[in-house]
Amino acid sequence: MTTLYDEIQEVRSIYPDRHSAVLPALRLAQSRYGGWLPPEALREVAEALDETPAYVQSVASFYDMFHLEPVGRHLVEVCTNLSCALVGAQQVLETFEQELGIRPGETSDDGEFTLRAIECAGGCGRAPVVVVDERYREPVRPEDVPAIVEELRGGD
Ligand code: FES
Numbered sequence: 001m002t003t004l005y006d007e008i009q010e011v012r013s014i015y016p017d018r019h020s021a022v023l024p025a026l027r028l029a030q031s032r033y034g035g036w037l038p039p040e041a042l043r044e045v046a047e048a049l050d051e052t053p054a055y056v057q058s059v060a061s062f063y064d065m066f067h068l069e070p071v072g073r074h075l076v077e078v079c080t081n082l083s084c085a086l087v088g089a090q091q092v093l094e095t096f097e098q099e100l101g102i103r104p105g106e107t108s109d110d111g112e113f114t115l116r117a118i119e120c121a122g123g124c125g126r127a128p129v130v131v132v133d134e135r136y137r138e139p140v141r142p143e144d145v146p147a148i149v150e151e152l153r154g155g156d
Contacts (some may be wrong), residue, residue: 003049004028004032004048005044005048007028008021008028008044008048008049009048011024011025011028012025012048017119018049018051019051019137020053020098022049022055022056023059023063024047024064025049026045026056026059026063029041029042029044029045030066030067034070035075036068036069036070036071037066037067037068038058039040039053040055042056043055044058054125058153070107071107071113071114072076072111072112072113072129073111073112074113074117074132074133074152075111075113075114075131075133075134076094076096076100076113076118076131076148076152077117077121077130077132077134078096078117078118078140079121079123079127079128079129079130079131080093080096080117080118080119081118081120082120083124083125083127084120084124084129085142087127087139088093088128088151089127089128090124092130092140092141092142093117095142095145095146096115096117096145099145099149100113100149102115102150103115104116104117105117112152112153121136123136123138124145126138130148132148134154146151
């Protein structure tokens with residue numbers, strides 16, 4: 001079985017500068033560690049890239065797509081930035097709050113869902129944008145939310 005270290009070495013070999021491999025390496029680690037980056041994951045990335053854990057953590061903490069706390073099995077991210085806000089993102093977010101029984105930044109008690117409000121997801125032309133488990137749903141209206149939640153509850 002390929003280890004995380006091996007995977008990172010493969011990615012590292014693509015880039016002339018090892019610093020450039022930090023983002024893809026963090027992605028690989030996050031995927032291996034169940035959607036978040038515990039301290040041991042940051043240490044593994046640092047070791048594989050000959051970086052310090054502090055440097056790797058500084059990169060991971062800068063980008064919104066990396067999670068330094070555990071997340072639920074499903075990660076629901078609602079863009080609340082300007083373009084989405086203008087076409088009802090707040091109502092979409094509030095409908096997710098009602099449907100899931102959690103506030104932005106929280107994870108449901110059963111560990112199934114984490115809800116987040118995020119900055120621009122880069123899909124402004126089809127706002128409001130919701131990112132569910134890294135897949136874009138766009139545009140999402142408040143009335144679409146119950147079906148999305150039902151789909152996620154019924155899915156694997
Ligand atoms: S403002 Fe929501 S995707 Fe850009």
